[in-house]
Amino acid sequence: MNFKENDVIKLFNLREIDARFLAMTVLVTLCACGQAANPPDTSGVRKPYAEPVSLDVVGYNYTNRYIDSFTVDGQGGGNLYVSSATSGGGGDVCCTEYRPGTRLNTVTVRWQSGACYYHEKSPTSTQIYDTLYAFYKEKEVTVEDDIPPKASYMEVHFYPDGSVRAAVTGSESKPRLSLSKEREDNSKYPRCANDKKPD
Helix, strand or coil, X not given: CCCCHHHHHHHHHHHHHHHHHHHHHHHHHHHXXXXXXXXXXXXXXXXXXXXXXXXXXXXXXXXXXXXXXXXXXXXXXXXXXXXXXXXXXXXXXXXXXXXXXXXXXXXXXXXXXXXXXXXXXXXXXXCEEEEEEEEEEEEEEEECCCCCCCCCEEEEXXXXXXXXXXXXXXXCCCCCCXXXXXXXXXXXXXXXXXXXXXX
16 A cells, blocks of 8 residues: 555554543543442432521510520520510520521420529628529420521420420510419529528
8 A cells, every 4th residue: 555645654654543532531531430430319318408507595474473594506595584575585586506407306495494592601701691503404395397497596495384496487476375464473483401502
């Protein structure tokens, strides 16, 4: 077979094109193999968002006694006066966390449930003081299912029967019970047993 000079140049150009095509084919094949080694997650389990949202904690006190303090998952919620027809009894306190896209099952709520007074001697003098000892209750509280897309508040509702409810809301709600502040019990707490600090 006789080749002319132009035929030889054309043959080398075709070989360059073939080499590029071959290199491209190998690259695409390697990428496909890499994807096959790491298939997409088809488990159907929804992963939570990476960044949690801070929710302001707000309390609603439907009992007849002032609650000196309460917490939600260890985060302080402040103090709560008894609610009125228009106010829950406290303000917003920052904050507890929630991860959007997840179901928030329960939160741990701890609150002052009563108190008693006992005598305590001053460490620097002979004076004796009346000291208030607070009692606390703690409950795992189920968070209501209806969580809005734009969550801003963690509401905690303290009911007269001792039950506690929690809800995540987009805006601060009105009190669920329309109660008069006249129900408030301002009487002094009783004395502790034997007038001593409880163990």
